[in-house]
Amino acid sequence: MSPQPECTTLGILIFPGFPMACLTSCIEPLRAANEISGQTAFDWLVISESTAPIQSSAGVTFAPDLALSEVEKLDHLLFASSPNSAFDAPSKANAALQRLIRNKTRIGAISGGVFPLARTNLTGDTPLSVHWCYEAAFQSEFPHIPINGSVICKEASITTISGASAVFDHMLELIEERLGGDIMAEVACWFQHPFIRSENVTQKVPAISTPQSEDLLPSQIAKAIAHFAEHIENPIQISEVAASVGLSARSLERSFKNATGQSPLVYYRRMRMKQARQLVLYTNVSIAEVAYMVGYATPGTFIRYYRETYGVTPVSDRRAKNSMRVGSDDALPSG
Structure with a gap:
């Protein structure tokens, strides 16, 4: 019998407040692949900056297997965190990461983990997949990094994954590469995960206040929404949007209400508020600057619409989010 090849090892680097679903979506399909194949094809390590217990966003605490500085060899390392996470000792962490990269570790991130990954400055100007709910905040902090709208982005030696469901897809891809399509399909069926998305699939973005995603709306309405998205600031x-999609202003109003239940003006305003809320919650940009970034010349009107949309002022929303943080390392910007 030929010797069994060395197993593929995945490291999940967790920070306080990380989404627990991202961790389980990494581990469970690999565990199942080992069980189905009857071999240890995959191994995994839960890693953190230190070996202190780490609490997830769900309040469940995990004990890491190793500190980042202790890790010697990995095939893959994925950051899992909230958008506000950062290393306590960036220089030491970067040295450990650079050592792993030299040893051919493919680094990456899941969901909010793309923020601390980008803060290492190790990604350069490589395009990264950013979950749609973090795009405005990410672009504000990292204007030089292109955002890839697909569920998974693999560029150079970096893999970024938009969310927990997408990381399950990525694990299935690793399983297929290592063990073949039959094992991969059986793992997918174990978890009733029948639609295996390729990395090129565009993220689904929910339409505002409608039970469908934007790509399921009528084409002229979807095009109008795309124009709105391009003109946030x-x-x-x-009337200009209506002309651009080949409709009169009245026809657009009627079609938009039929498709979304809202007027184009209200929908457009809520798009701007949704982007504003990302900036309020996930950046330290001043409220006046947030107002300007979503197209309001003065904060007064912006604050009024924000309160109408979310029931609180931007300052109160930011403070409330701060008060709900999980551990000191997950503190959101204040002020």
Whole structure:
């Protein structure tokens, strides 16, 4: 019998407040692949900056297997965290990461983990997959890094994954590469995960206040929404949007209400508020600057619409989010 090849080892680097689903979506399909194949094809390590217990966003505490500085060899390392996470000792962490990269470790991130990954400055200007709910905050902090809208982005030696469901897809891809399509399909069926998405699939973005995603709306409405998204900082007139999609302003109003239950103006305003809330919760940008970044010349009108949309002022929303943080390392910006 030929010797069994060395197993593929995955490291999940967790920070306080990390999404627990991202961790389980990494581990469970690999565990199942080992069980189905009857071999230890995959191994995994839960890693943190130190070996202190780490509490997830769900309040469940995990004991890491190793500190990052102790890790010698990995095939893959994925950051899992909230958007606000950062290393306590960045220089020491970067040295450990650079050592792993020299040893051919493929680094990456899941969901909010893309923020501390980008903060290492190890990604350069490589395009990264950023979950749609973090795009505005990410672009504000890292304007030089291109955002890839697909569920999984593999560029150079970096893999970024938009969320927990997408990381399950990525694990299935690793299983297929290592053990073949039959094992991969059986793992997918174990977890009733029948639609295995390729890395090229665009993220689904929910339409505002409608029970469907934007890509399921009528084409002219979807195009109008795309125009709105391109004009957050510099607002565009509804009549201009109507003309760009080949409709009169009245026809757009009627079609938009039929498709979304809202007028184009209200929908457009809520898009701007949704982007504003990312900036309020996940950056330290001043409220006045947030107002400007979503197209309001003065904060007063912005604050009024924000309160109408979310029931609180931007300052109160930011403070409330701070008060719910999990551990001191997950503190959100204040002020």
